[in-house]
Amino acid sequence: MRRTAAVWAGKATGALARISRLGGGTTLPGDVARAIDPDVLRKMSRDLKHGAIVITGTNGKTTTARLISWLLEGAGHSVVSNRAGANLIFGATAAALEKAGANGKLKVDWGVFEIDEASLERAVDEIQPRAAIVLNLFRDQLDRYGELETIAKRIEAALKRLPADSRAVLNADDPRVAEIGLNLDRPPLWFGLDDTSVATRELPHAADARTCPRCGASLVFDAVYVGHDGVYRCPNGDFARPVPDLAATHIDLNGFESLAMGVSGVRIELPLGGLYNCYNALAAFAAGDALGLDPAFIAERLRTFRAAFGRQERLEAQGRRLNLVLSKNPAGFNETLRTAVDLAGGRNFLIGLNDRRADGTDVSWIWDVDFERLRGRAQVVVPAGNRADDLAVRLKYAGLTAPIATPPEPDPALALDALIRATPEGETAHVLCTYTAMLDLRAELVRRGWAKPYWET
Amino acid sequence: MARKTLTVGWLYPDLMNIYGDRGNILTLLKRAEWRDFDARLIELGRGTTEGIDDVDVFFFGGGQDREQALVYEDLLETKQTALERAVASGASVLAVCGGYQLLGQYYQTGEGERFPGIGLIDVRTEAGKQRFIGDVVVDTDLPDIQPQTLVGFENHSGRTYLGPKAKPLGRVRMGFGNNGEDHTEGCIQGGILGTYLHGSLLPKNPHLADHLVTSALARRGITELAPLDDAAEIAAHEKILARAQRR
Numbered sequence: 001m002r003r004t005a006a007v008w009a010g011k012a013t014g015a016l017a018r019i020s021r022l023g024g025g026t027t028l029p030g031d032v033a034r035a036i037d038p039d040v041l042r043k044m045s046r047d048l049k050h051g052a053i054v055i056t057g058t059n060g061k062t063t064t065a066r067l068i069s070w071l072l073e074g075a076g077h078s079v080v081s082n083r084a085g086a087n088l089i090f091g092a093t094a095a096a097l098e099k100a101g102a103n104g105k106l107k108v109d110w111g112v113f114e115i116d117e118a119s120l121e122r123a124v125d126e127i128q129p130r131a132a133i134v135l136n137l138f139r140d141q142l143d144r145y146g147e148l149e150t151i152a153k154r155i156e157a158a159l160k161r162l163p164a165d166s167r168a169v170l171n172a173d174d175p176r177v178a179e180i181g182l183n184l185d186r187p188p189l190w191f192g193l194d195d196t197s198v199a200t201r202e203l204p205h206a207a208d209a210r211t212c213p214r215c216g217a218s219l220v221f222d223a224v225y226v227g228h229d230g231v232y233r234c235p236n237g238d239f240a241r242p243v244p245d246l247a248a249t250h251i252d253l254n255g256f257e258s259l260a261m262g263v264s265g266v267r268i269e270l271p272l273g274g275l276y277n278c279y280n281a282l283a284a285f286a287a288g289d290a291l292g293l294d295p296a297f298i299a300e301r302l303r304t305f306r307a308a309f310g311r312q313e314r315l316e317a318q319g320r321r322l323n324l325v326l327s328k329n330p331a332g333f334n335e336t337l338r339t340a341v342d343l344a345g346g347r348n349f350l351i352g353l354n355d356r357r358a359d360g361t362d363v364s365w366i367w368d369v370d371f372e373r374l375r376g377r378a379q380v381v382v383p384a385g386n387r388a389d390d391l392a393v394r395l396k397y398a399g400l401t402a403p404i405a406t407p408p409e410p411d412p413a414l415a416l417d418a419l420i421r422a423t424p425e426g427e428t429a430h431v432l433c434t435y436t437a438m439l440d441l442r443a444e445l446v447r448r449g450w451a452k453p454y455w456e457t
Numbered sequence: 458m459a460r461k462t463l464t465v466g467w468l469y470p471d472l473m474n475i476y477g478d479r480g481n482i483l484t485l486l487k488r489a490e491w492r493d494f495d496a497r498l499i500e501l502g503r504g505t506t507e508g509i510d511d512v513d514v515f516f517f518g519g520g521q522d523r524e525q526a527l528v529y530e531d532l533l534e535t536k537q538t539a540l541e542r543a544v545a546s547g548a549s550v551l552a553v554c555g556g557y558q559l560l561g562q563y564y565q566t567g568e569g570e571r572f573p574g575i576g577l578i579d580v581r582t583e584a585g586k587q588r589f590i591g592d593v594v595v596d597t598d599l600p601d602i603q604p605q606t607l608v609g610f611e612n613h614s615g616r617t618y619l620g621p622k623a624k625p626l627g628r629v630r631m632g633f634g635n636n637g638e639d640h641t642e643g644c645i646q647g648g649i650l651g652t653y654l655h656g657s658l659l660p661k662n663p664h665l666a667d668h669l670v671t672s673a674l675a676r677r678g679i680t681e682l683a684p685l686d687d688a689a690e691i692a693a694h695e696k697i698l699a700r701a702q703r704r
């Protein structure tokens with residue numbers, strides 16, 4: 001009875017939130033239901049016919065969750081998933097609620113939930129997932145999540161509590177994730193990249209996880225793929241990147257348009273760009289593999305994938321193409337910039353920085369982003385968001401002077417105007433924003449009829 | 458005539474860099490370049506003191522616990538004597554967060570265990586339960602700097618208390634500062650400036666960057682720097698000041 005009441009209260013809130021267009025993190029229904037029955041997610045998870053998968057890590061959760069849902073749906077399964085970037089445990093509850101019947105029962109095959117790093121323990125306890133994926137661990141929102149080490153320890157504790165028939169699926173290329181995996185009793189399924197043609201030798205500024213967990217020596221990197229993810233070893237020989245069970249080889253990157261790679265003897269192609277999406281696709285492949293999907297089917301299905309809100313969305317705006325990419329921490333931002341400038345030849349940029357709670361209230365991380373990459377390549381960079389002034393200073397010290405960087409423009413409508421004005425017709429403008437800065441900008445795009453509201457995409 | 462030079466020494470750039478500390482380095486170097494100085498960066502990682510005697514301004518940032526433990530050992534083994542020598546000869550030091558704590562007398566854990574620092578400044582730090590997180594505005598006690606405010610962001614659980622030899626960098630108008638009790642923030646002791654402000658600190662406080670440089674270059678007879686256009690930096694500074702006024 002209590003559960004039914006909780007489900008209904010949650011459902012009513014969900015409908016309300018959509019009608020009143022409270023965009024963004026759709027967790028309110030989850031909050032309401034959990035207040036009435038704190039066990040509502042635990043109970044609904046038990047209803048799932050085949051079980052659930054949880055995905056955590058700093059970057060790529062949303063895309064990976066969406067890829068896995070796409071695979072499962074393609075195989076004829078019904079899936080419940082927390083889609084709109086609402087990855088707190090309340091978001092997962094809200095998502096489950098939406099699909100629950102009038103009796104509070106969930107008639108769905110699979111749950112695919114992205115869970116933020118700090119909530120994984122609770123999620124594992126309540127959801128009892130069949131598989132738990134850890135994508136990477138980068139510095140992100142130090143004001144809210146605390147330092148990397150604290151987060152890593154909590155993830156390790158969570159994985160140690162996985163049910164006996166559950167599998168941990170871990171990124172071998174991330175030294176801090178590997179350390180977690182090596183401390184588990186049951187061996188995880190490791191995935192990683194094996195193609196030095198897309199690697200660099202140099203760690204970026206402010207890379208985390210660069211010392212050996214056993215002896216403290218600085219790790220030697222033979223290849224660097226994304227952030228501190230790569231092929232590494234301790235010079236004293238007591239720690240090294242685990243050999244991946246599933247490795248991506250022969251990687252081809254085509255700007256923001258597409259990527260291709262070989263995994264387990266099949267060729268995977270999908271309409272997502274950037275090296276970071278190789279990891280997301282590989283993680284999804286690993287999950288599909290762990291759940292018994294046929295590799296040939298996975299490859300076929302991935303070809304027709306569509307990206308989630310604000311994660312590589314392409315729009316038309318007065319004869320210009322807009323490419324929207326959510327960019328929220330140094331590792332993600334550096335990869336987006338690398339893809340935009342080096343692979344896609346990007347010249348026009350709007351960069352949006354907000355410091356609301358969902359973005360992180362500390363903006364010091366912008367100094368760890370290599371905006372220097374834009375120097376001599378960009379023809380316009382519009383600093384936007386409520387911390388546009390800080391961005392403008394960052395761009396100045398990166399050597400981007402006027403007319404490349406326009407004056408800071410916190411108003412999303414005016415920032416968009418400045419971008420359109422400066423972008424020649426027929427060219428692409430790249431819009432890189434933190435979470436709520438993207439929401440603000442997207443709301444303006446919707447107002448102008450250039451984008452659909454996010455729940456319709 | 459030979460070009461004027463500025464040498465910046467970054468202590469443990471690979472391990473102590475958690476809060477966008479690179480911004481402080483870039484600010485020191487770029488401002489020197491814009492003034493036609495020959496600006497040079499020396500990275501002082503573990504096991505090396507090469508070039509340490511040439512350094513005018515040292516920067517020592519914050520790190521994660523695991524890295525800070527590694528740094529502590531190296532500081533005692535390879536850097537302490539050289540650092541003391543450099544400071545005695547008039548170099549200036551900016552130490553932020555973890556770096557600030559490590560230069561002090563000791564750090565005391567919640568269980569009462571004491572880890573000695575290298576004692577270059579007369580401050581001591583104790584673990585606190587609640588983390589102090591948020592924007593900070595400080596009315597600074599530093600003479601001759603304009604504006605007389607510093608802005609930044611703090612994120613620390615350590616409570617730092619000043620001994621008689623250390624003077625506060627200023628008083629908090631907004632935020633917690635050294636310990637959340639006495640309203641002080643940071644410390645000044647000779648050429649060493651310690652603080653909890655990051656954000657990064659120097660880009661939004663260009664007057665403080667110039668202060669660190671002039672106090673180090675005084676030994677070479679340079680007491681004034683050519684003015685620069687700081688409109689962008691001051692605009693960002695004033696955005697944070699406005700937040701303090703809104704309260």
Ligand SMILES: [Zn+2]
Binds near residue numbers: 216234
């Ligand atoms: Zn080792």
